[in-house]
Amino acid sequence: MKTTKVAEMLGIDAKTVTNWTSNPELNEFFSLPARTDSKARTYNEDDVLVLNTIRVLREGNMDWVDIAQRLDDNYRDSQLPPSALLVNTTTALATYNQLGLAQQRITDLETEVERLRGEVERRDEMREEIGLLKGFLRANGIDPKTGRPINESK
Numbered sequence: 001m002k003t004t005k006v007a008e009m010l011g012i013d014a015k016t017v018t019n020w021t022s023n024p025e026l027n028e029f030f031s032l033p034a035r036t037d038s039k040a041r042t043y044n045e046d047d048v049l050v051l052n053t054i055r056v057l058r059e060g061n062m063d064w065v066d067i068a069q070r071l072d073d074n075y076r077d078s079q080l081p082p083s084a085l086l087v088n089t090t091t092a093l094a095t096y097n098q099l100g101l102a103q104q105r106i107t108d109l110e111t112e113v114e115r116l117r118g119e120v121e122r123r124d125e126m127r128e129e130i131g132l133l134k135g136f137l138r139a140n141g142i143d144p145k146t147g148r149p150i151n152e153s154k
Helices: 003-010 014-022 045-059 064-072 082-086 092-139
Strands: none
Touching: 003 014, 003 045, 003 082, 014 045, 045 064
């Protein structure tokens, strides 16, 4: 994958991708094709994970030495930003991320369905109670619509 596509996926500038890849503290965590000095850098899925991890840790204001230590400890953040969904790519990483987002959406929708079921149940209970109250009023000679005695409401 080319630098511009990786940058697009991660929602960062292409120059930032190149700078991070060239950073002496981080250089060792990238594949050889990503580290080349030419303008024809290519990034594989592991490189994208490393860049995404750097992006996340930099957002938390972590310094380069600490980021390198986390990468050296094999920490990788696979939660790509939403911008990754907008990039036309067929990499397994992007597909995995799309699956994760879809699963989260399903979970959110299931929660919403349960909430709505509870609301419908409460409304049904209220309708039943209203029916009982109307019956009680009628049994006591009161028109439920007007609140007046039945023989006066006509």
